[in-house]
Amino acid sequence: MKNNAQKSARLSVAPMMEWTDRHCRYMHRLMSRETLLYTEMVTSPALVRGGALHLLRFDPLEHPVAVQLGGSDPIELGQAAKICADAGYAEVNLNCGCPSDRVQSGAFGAVLMKSPELVADCVSAMREAVDVPVTVKCRIGVDDQVPRDILPDFLEKIQAAGCERVTIHARMAWLQGVSPKENRDIPPLDYDLVFEMKQAFPDLHISLNGGVQDLDTAVELLERGLDGVMIGRSAYHTPSDILLAADQRVYHAVSPVKTPHDIVHEMLPYIEAHLAEGGRVNQITRHMLGLFAGRPGARQWRRHLSENAHKPGAGTEIILAALDQIPQTTEGA
Structure with missing residues (x-):
């Protein structure tokens, strides 16, 4: 049975290519009953044109589990979102944050930060196609954009299109001259901007992603007023430190902590x-x-x-x- 993805989104494990497959998610779910889990990114062409439904396989125990889609065609994303919802996912997330060359060549990922109207059209089409939440994962900006100028406009447009929850990776994405790996570390973090966005958009559920390496930091960020925290590499490389006590510390569960x-x-x-x-x-x-x-x-x-x-x-x-x-x-x- 699906759990409430909105409630679980207080803490989530980031979608990570080659890492957060169904076997990884199954183990993470044994470690935390509450944390929201994400698939690796699946492209809408792969589902709609390629019929690659095997990419959506998951064990019911993984719930609450969300699927992340990559794409930029509103009609195709709507079709892909329906396929994912019909497969049983509790949320469909649109990738507007990945800086890889392969993603850029497909005109989706972080490059979509430059086209907020298109992102809004994509969100709207996905919302019309499914009953589950449609969410967005984005950066604070790309290349020469000024985050404080463009991010509020981006969030305003996707919220108006029906997105009620967004995860902000608190770094710029540099699409030229910096590798995807370097994009995870080199652009400086700007947590203050994410907090400013939460103040500016009180009705939008905002999670912070980027640089969170331990559960103590996640709890501190939540206590400071964010709606959620998404953890990536640390949740993968040191899962016991992040997930084993998450239910007790983040969701106030009374169950014993596993080893x-x-x-x-x-x-x-x-x-x-x-x-x-x-x-x-x-x-x-x-x-x-x-x-x-x-x-x-x-x-x-x-x-x-x-x-x-x-x-x-x-x-x-x-x-x-x-x-x-x-x-x-x-x-x-």
């Missing part, structure tokens, strides 16, 4: 089912490498999985053997 050991054991039936379908164990264990990050035995855990999970016939026994590398004193850490 990394708990998550490993809870993943085993899922992995067995994946293997029974003809899958490979390393397709899942690659997302589990950071489970014990910062804890005793973490290096041995990563090494054992990295050296053995790709071998023919590898199964859950290699995960249990890797777990033996972890001192039991980390239980409850």
